[in-house]
Amino acid sequence: MVGIPNADEHPSRANKSHNKELLSMQSLQSLDELESLATKNLNKKAWSFNYAAAGDSISKELDQEVYRSILLRPRVLVNVKECDLSTTIIGQRVGLPIFVSPMAMARLAHPAGEAGISAACGVFGAMHIISNNASMSPEEIVGGATPEQVFGFQLYIQTDRAESEAVLARINKLPAIKCIVLTVDEPVPGKHELGPRGIEPYNDMQTEILSPPEESSPSSTDVRVAVPSVSGPASDAEWETTLQWIAKHTSLPIIIKGIQTHEDAQIAATYAPRVKGIILSNHGGRVLDTAPPAIHTLLEIRKYCPEVREKLEVMVDGGIRRGTDVVKALCLGARAVGIGRAVFWGLGAGGVAGVERTLQSSPTPSLTVIKNGFGAEITGLDFFNGVIDEEYRFLEDAVKKVGA
Numbered sequence: 001m002v003g004i005p006n007a008d009e010h011p012s013r014a015n016k017s018h019n020k021e022l023l024s025m026q027s028l029q030s031l032d033e034l035e036s037l038a039t040k041n042l043n044k045k046a047w048s049f050n051y052a053a054a055g056d057s058i059s060k061e062l063d064q065e066v067y068r069s070i071l072l073r074p075r076v077l078v079n080v081k082e083c084d085l086s087t088t089i090i091g092q093r094v095g096l097p098i099f100v101s102p103m104a105m106a107r108l109a110h111p112a113g114e115a116g117i118s119a120a121c122g123v124f125g126a127m128h129i130i131s132n133n134a135s136m137s138p139e140e141i142v143g144g145a146t147p148e149q150v151f152g153f154q155l156y157i158q159t160d161r162a163e164s165e166a167v168l169a170r171i172n173k174l175p176a177i178k179c180i181v182l183t184v185d186e187p188v189p190g191k192h193e194l195g196p197r198g199i200e201p202y203n204d205m206q207t208e209i210l211s212p213p214e215e216s217s218p219s220s221t222d223v224r225v226a227v228p229s230v231s232g233p234a235s236d237a238e239w240e241t242t243l244q245w246i247a248k249h250t251s252l253p254i255i256i257k258g259i260q261t262h263e264d265a266q267i268a269a270t271y272a273p274r275v276k277g278i279i280l281s282n283h284g285g286r287v288l289d290t291a292p293p294a295i296h297t298l299l300e301i302r303k304y305c306p307e308v309r310e311k312l313e314v315m316v317d318g319g320i321r322r323g324t325d326v327v328k329a330l331c332l333g334a335r336a337v338g339i340g341r342a343v344f345w346g347l348g349a350g351g352v353a354g355v356e357r358t359l360q361s362s363p364t365p366s367l368t369v370i371k372n373g374f375g376a377e378i379t380g381l382d383f384f385n386g387v388i389d390e391e392y393r394f395l396e397d398a399v400k401k402v403g404a
Ligand SMILES: Cc1cc2nc3c(=O)[nH]c(=O)nc-3n(C[C@H](O)[C@H](O)[C@H](O)COP(=O)(O)O)c2cc1C
Pocket: 049, 050, 051, 063, 101, 102, 103, 104, 131, 132, 133, 154, 183, 204, 257, 281, 282, 283, 284, 285, 286, 317, 318, 319, 320, 338, 339, 340, 341, 342, 344
């Protein structure tokens, strides 16, 4: 796939009302504008659920700030006439180096829910990681997908392992799902305090959020987790036993999400090739406030155990708001970049068309950036890593080995 598919012209979108929605979304220039519109559209519960972060929101804010503090060093006179944003993630061809991170309860934002996110991903060939706590069943979410679409399924291990085994058995029957994304950064739910709009807080593992009937927004229908847990999230999971147990119940490759130190990245690498990738993530700052931004962890890996990147695909998420953020993460060695809240805002702003706009807003500037200073292929960006590293060594100094 060369360049960015034009969402307006995609055959699966050849529907007049959808085209009208797409047109109205085109006027929104940035993810900030999509967030503003979603803030107007969403009921307070839906807004609060997406906006929330743990403690003082330090990690959530730092996730974005860290990208602003890295400057690009564009090179000139590089042939960029053709520019290809497609890549592979754990061997699966995808249209973008951007994936949708798992997010619970998308129907809070819009009735189209996770199936709507999936429809938008189909337009761009982007990978969608389905949350264990999605508000639609995995079968419904992948049901309308194009044959080329790539999905992951995110798993929270439940105290009663039989519950997770039953989920894995369902996932094994869905060929569109190419990997299990094991989230390991929330052994106990993060504590979200009251947000600026003074709404009761929620966490990502809460399996039931019912909006009050007096709220009239389309997102206010009775929204529940489609595959609810009875026993609750496990807090007793450990590396060896967990990975052995998963291997007994699925042959799908594993991506571990929520790695926050180079030491854990190193441990994950000892489980390669069964573990094919890791997502460096602080869960969007929703679990443990002052946990590091993924970029810091990536720099730690580059400094202390660069061999990890040869054994595993290293991805990041958290704080991505601009195409330049995507390019910076790729330059520093991320295989792909996940986006969370911005997708939920897109859904709240304009349903499927809003998510399409979100995905379009992220890569379009990446393409411009790549063309204006890098190279024609995203895989070629590796060439610039060293340069950025030298210039921004101060970021490495910011990596404090607290709690090592
Ligand atoms: C509303 C919401 C729900 C989330 N639910 C989950 C979840 O069910 N499982 C999970 O692994 N991560 C979950 N996350 C974390 C995201 O996968 C991702 O790590 C994070 O949102 C990335 O940061 P960003 O929102 O700044 O892009 C959730 C995040 C949000 C905002």
